[in-house]
Amino acid sequence: xxxREQTEPSENELxxxxxxxxxxxxxxxxxxxxxxxxxxxxAREVAELRALQLVSRQMAPPEPMDYEWxxxxxxxxxxxxxxxxxxxxxxxxxxxxxxxxWAIAFESELSLPAKLFSVATITGLVLIFLxxxxxxxxxxxYDPYTHIKR
Amino acid sequence: xxxxxxxxxxxxxxxxxxxxxxxxxxxxGHLGKDITAVFxxxxxxxxxxxxxxxxxxxEQALDRLREEAKAMGADAVVGLRFSTASISPGAAxxxxxxxxxxxx
Numbered sequence: 001x002x003x004r005e006q007t008e009p010s011e012n013e014l015x016x017x018x019x020x021x022x023x024x025x026x027x028x029x030x031x032x033x034x035x036x037x038x039x040x041x042x043a044r045e046v047a048e049l050r051a052l053q054l055v056s057r058q059m060a061p062p063e064p065m066d067y068e069w070x071x072x073x074x075x076x077x078x079x080x081x082x083x084x085x086x087x088x089x090x091x092x093x094x095x096x097x098x099x100x101x102w103a104i105a106f107e108s109e110l111s112l113p114a115k116l117f118s119v120a121t122i123t124g125l126v127l128i129f130l131x132x133x134x135x136x137x138x139x140x141x142y143d144p145y146t147h148i149k150r
Numbered sequence: 151x152x153x154x155x156x157x158x159x160x161x162x163x164x165x166x167x168x169x170x171x172x173x174x175x176x177x178x179g180h181l182g183k184d185i186t187a188v189f190x191x192x193x194x195x196x197x198x199x200x201x202x203x204x205x206x207x208x209e210q211a212l213d214r215l216r217e218e219a220k221a222m223g224a225d226a227v228v229g230l231r232f233s234t235a236s237i238s239p240g241a242a243x244x245x246x247x248x249x250x251x252x253x254x
Contacts, residue, residue, distance in 0.1 A: 019160075026158035069198060086182060145177075145206040150198075 012042055020049045066149070097126065151216050152226035153248070159226055163254040168222050172247035173214030176237055177207045184240045200242075207242040208232070215246050224250035 009017070012035070018024050019032050036043050072078060104110065104118045140146065152159060179187075183199040190197045211232075219227050230248035237243050 022156055022158075022160040024158075024160075026164065029158065029160060082186070086185075089185070145210050148202065148205045148209050150201045150205045 012039075013045065016042060016046050016049055020046060020053055097122065151219060151224070152253075153212070153216070153230055154226065154228050155230045157229050159228065159251075159253055162226075164226075164228070164251045165254040166252045168219075168224050168250040168252065170247060171215050171218045171222065171224070171227055171250045172245060173211040173216070173218060174243070174245040175207050175210040175214065176241050176243040177203060177210065178238065178241040179203050187240075203242045204244070207244040208246075211244040211246045215248065219250045222250050223252070225253045226251050 015024070015028075015032055015035075019029060024032060036046060101119055101122055104115055104122075108115065110118065158164065179199055183203070187197045187200055215227065215230075227248040227250050230246065233245045233247070235243045235245070
């Protein structure tokens, strides 16, 4: 027997692997179980494959990804940089909005109706945003999916 | 409730097919997450906020499918499939569907 022949699984071994992995159809699985009942050697092989499947699951190396991400997030420089960046963006956005409203209302050469409509539009957008934000903040504690990481 | 992507349940017999069940959701992150994602696009790597967003959407869609299957009196759902689309930029839409069955 050549080494190649020794490594090639037989038809029954292939079916045993598919059976253990749950890849056989219901009819095929039932047919295989009948074969299995009359073939102790094959039954032993199925038991070994099941044990191997269990061991390979247990032996799977732990993924270091989550730990690494947590460590990176906890880094003071990372937290300060992101926090300061977002604070500046937020401050700038609020400042620009207020300055825009003030400039349209008091400094622009727009007619009175145009000033009113512009200020109403900006105020409306801000109002919608704040209302949506309030709603979200109120429902956030009841959202069961926020704890899911991946 | 057993959820399987294969069409049969090893070791169990499907006694009756109830029908199609599905669950879907569209979830969005917030602007802050989108801003960090933009910078992640520049430098590369996994966009964790979007990974989390997809995971949240996946679990919510699965829970909705589970609820529907339970309401229909199913013991299991087989042939489970996930599908995704893009309705809005920065939002995750997940549709999960399968066949609700009763097992013996």
